[in-house]
Amino acid sequence: MALRDQDKELGMHRPIGRRDFLNGVAIALGSSLAGGFLPDLECVAEGAEQFAQDKPGYYPPILTGMRGSHDGSFEVAHAARDGNFRSNAGSLINTGETYDLVIVGGGISGLAAAYFHRKQDPSARILILDNHDDFGGHAKRNEFRVGGRMLLANGGTVSIESPFPYSAEARSLLTELGIEPAKFEEKFDDGKVYKGLKSAYFFDKETFGTDRLVIGGPAPRGREGAVSWSEFLAKTxxxxxxxxxxxxxxxxxxxxxxxxxxxxxxxxxxxxxxxxxxxxxxxxxxxxxxxxxxxxxxxxxxxxxxxxxxxxxxxxxxxxxxxxxxxxxxxxxxxxxMGEATPEKEPYHFHFPDGNASIARALIRKLIPDVAPGHTAEDIVTAEFDYSRLDRNNSAIRIRLSSTAVRVRHAGDPASAKEVEISYAREKRTYNVRAKGTVLACWNMMIPYLCAELPDIQKQALRYGAKVPFVYSVVAVKNWKAFHTLGIQRVSSPGMYHTGVGLDQPVSIGDYKCSQTPDEPILIRMTRTPCMPGLPERDQHRAGRGELLSTSFQTFERNIRDQLSRILSAGGFDPARDIEAITVNRWPHGYAYEYNPLWDPDWPDGLRPCDIARKRFGRIAIANSDAAAAAYTDQAIDQAYRAVRELA
Ligand SMILES: Cc1cc2nc3c(=O)[nH]c(=O)nc-3n(C[C@H](O)[C@H](O)[C@H](O)COP(=O)(O)OP(=O)(O)OC[C@H]3O[C@@H](n4cnc5c(N)ncnc54)[C@H](O)[C@@H]3O)c2cc1C
Structure with a gap:
């Protein structure tokens, strides 16, 4: 079939939400940056600006298309990396603002740092800067409206579990937000909603010689419906x-x-x-x-x-x-x-419908109480956030989005300076603020470009890791009849573009009800891990990152439609008819790099790159899960706690 006909059959011509438009207002502010930030650097009178996040209707979770590291979020940082960012071109706009603490990075770690600092000093004035158009870092919320119904997904960080025991600080932060994962267990109703639906394998013709869906995998003997490995394999x-x-x-x-x-x-x-x-x-x-x-x-x-x-x-x-x-x-x-057969700790399956974005939202509501109504872990899920309240003049805590820090330095000798200057780029301009201290809760590898004054050995250590790229694609569909007809809920497709496909895990909490019957709309989750088998791990991540940044949304869309069609069409799925919206959460800089015994030395305690990288330098402390070399929410929180204590 000619590509054009094939595209038509897949529904590539169908209008789906693929642009970042909201209430008729373009909020893809980043694209203006992408278009020519550097030549356009200009200087305007202080206070003359109104930023997108302050305007009515600004609500990024509803955006579809390419999300995660969306266009416009990374260009400034890449220019800084490449030495093209002319931070001294023209003059910096001095906002005149002085804070107790400026935090770079509005992920869980940055937000937790604000939370811990406020506990220590309830009158502290704090500014949080993040380069994305939404807060949360990897803990992002994807929100869809299908048939008048709200459907939620995690754009990145999903679960509260960790292979590590939660520290007292991380645990009490969750408790103070009202989040008790073990207690919420019953809100995850996998068994009821998807009763009888099995997992499946899809063998694709490019890898295995023929397209074949094999329903039901081998299960331990004695389990209901269990088939042996040889019975299962005979069908492949x-x-x-x-x-x-x-x-x-x-x-x-x-x-x-x-x-x-x-x-x-x-x-x-x-x-x-x-x-x-x-x-x-x-x-x-x-x-x-x-x-x-x-x-x-x-x-x-x-x-x-x-x-x-x-x-x-x-x-x-x-x-x-x-x-x-x-x-x-x-x-x-x-x-x-944790080793094989180690009794699992707290084996809860609960997660919020938008993953750990609910933790980020709960933290923000704690820091800026009138940003959203409610006060419980249940009502946070559907609470409407007013983004125009994130960065108000009279607020002690301010969250400034689409703001990429480009320089952090002490105002004077780091050994004795009383303040730090933080410069950030936002909507074609560069601004300056001051603070008594700063927590860099952004990614380690960005920090050497921000802080020229750090010792070389620390810069080297900060550069060591290579963050792990991932794609979480989310597809809103009118119904899940095809899954029901085929009797499947999740499919492992090891040779395909997305290696995992599945119905959203069903969680109902507060006013949020997950899809209950096959006639109702639902979200399909698809995962892709771009890597380059055969290379050392860090090189695989770098190659994957390059691939992600050079892949268009259209390519993702075509692959998604093709894959769903090949797996589900026997159940009556028609991608041209059934797909309502697609969001590709692209994370070129995903998980923190965890050291790999195949390639990394086994450094003595205290001498791993992350130990050297996170050392406080004057009034600059370093948080983020990179600082633990462990890609988990509790680690992001622990690092925030440490960083805040170091500045105290
Ligand atoms: C797809 C995916 C799934 C995951 N799933 C889980 C999970 O289920 N459970 C779990 O525990 N962990 C998970 N993780 C790991 C996750 O990284 C951590 O749990 C945690 O969310 C990290 O928080 P953080 O604040 O340390 O970093 P981030 O969330 O990365 O936040 C750092 C923020 O700083 C910003 N930033 C960087 N440079 C600058 C700059 N110069 N100026 C301004 N801002 C800047 C970044 O853009 C980002 O927004 C997942 C990660 C990914 C990518």
Whole structure:
């Protein structure tokens, strides 16, 4: 079929919300930056500006199309990185503002820093700057209206769980916001809403030779509807040899490292990838690899070629069942990871319908109480936020969006200066504010470009990590009849553009009701991890980032429509008819980089790059989950707590 006809069939001509327009007002302020920020740098009289976020109707969660690191959010930072940002061109506009604290980065860490600082000093005046058009950092809210109904999704950070025990500070922050995940467990009603719907695999012709949907995966024996591995594999297009090797891998109780102690095995497994474990120790046919390759994408951002066999043992991947490795936590690059068969801590499934964006919203409502009505963790979900109240003159806490910090320096000698100057770019201009201290809760690798005065060794450490790129695509559809007809709720598609596809996890909380019947609109979640198998992990992330920034929304849209059509059309799905809106949450700088035993040295305690990178420098403290080299919400909060204490 000619591409044009194919596009028509997929519905590429259908008008879906793909532009950042709101109430008829273009709020894609970034595109003006993208168009020519640098040559246009100008100086205007202080106070003459009115910014998009202050205007009525400004409500970014409702925007669809390319979100996450949306156009306009990163160009200034990239110009600063490339040395093209002329911060001294023209004159800086001095706003005349002086704060107790300026925080760079309005993610969970930056917001938590404001919260902790206010607890310490209830009269403190705080300014938070963020380069995005919305607050929350990775904890972003996607809001859709389909058939008059509100549908919510997380644009990034979804769950409150962490492999680490929550610290007292992080736990009490949640408690003070009224969030008690274990208590909210019953609000997650997976079993009721999707009763009888199974998980499935989709084998695509490009990877596996033919397009085939196989419904129902192998489940542990004894579980209702369980099929054995051989029964399951017989339905797949995998060759007989591959099937036999998968059954052996899954079921044989073999010791592939005989003669070694449990600790010696752990050490060896920590230095080989799971892919090498499969090929070299289990000696499976190479045709087995595509079936498992992307299984580590969601947690690590790379395939099994980039994740140690020990980590895969920790995740209960197959192959270790006969190896007699002692269960329990194990040390992974300076922190303790959970091992196979370790009793899970607080195994709650609850998450807010918009993920941890509800935590960000709850924090902001605590800091600026009249920004939204209500006061509970239930009512935060549907509370209407008035963005024009985020940055008011008379407010002690101000949140300034679409504002990229470009320079942070002490006003004088860092050893004795009483103030810090923070310059930021916003809507074609550059502004200056002052503060008694600053918390940089932005990404580590940005900080050397902001703070020329930091010691070189610290700059080097800040640059070490490479954030992990991800895409969370969200597709609003008129109904989920096709899923119901096929009897599926989530599909693993290891060879396709998005490797995971599934119905939104059903959570009803407060006034928010998730879709209850197949006739109702719903959100489909799709995940993509751009990486380049075979390269060291950090290079894979850099390559993935490059790919993301050069992929158009149209390419995403075509891939999404094609993939949904191929998986669901047997159930009656028609992408041209059924898709109402698409949001691609693009995160070229996603998870904090976690050290990888395959490529990174095992630094002594206190000497990991993140330990050196987060050192306070004069009145500048450093937060963000990068500062912990651990991509979790509790770590972002803990780092905020530490940074605020360092400045106290
Ligand atoms: C797709 C995705 C899914 C995730 N899922 C989970 C999950 O389920 N559970 C979990 O615990 N964690 C998850 N994470 C990890 C997540 O990063 C952390 O949990 C947490 O949200 C990080 O918060 P943060 O404030 O440290 O960083 P961020 O959320 O990254 O916030 C930092 C902010 O600083 C801004 N910034 C950077 N430079 C500048 C500058 N120069 N000027 C102004 N602003 C700047 C950034 O743009 C960003 O908005 C996920 C991450 C991603 C990307």
């Amino acid at each position: 297009p995998l060759s007989e040899t591959v099937q036999k090797d998968i059954v052996r891998l899954q079921e044989a109780k073999a010791d592939y490292l005989p003669g070694l102690s449990s600790d010696e095995k752990k050490d060896k497994l920590s230095r080989m990838s799971y892919k090498d474990f499969l090929l070299k120790l289990v000696k499976v046919d190479p045709g087995v690899i595509p079936f498992y390759q992307t299984r580590t994408h969601g947690l690590f951002g790379v395939g099994i070629d980039g994740v140690s066999a020990l980590d895969c043992w920790g995740l209960r991947f197959p192959g270790f069942q006969g190896m007699n490795i002692a269960p329990g936590p194990y040390r992974r690059m300076g922190f303790t990871a």
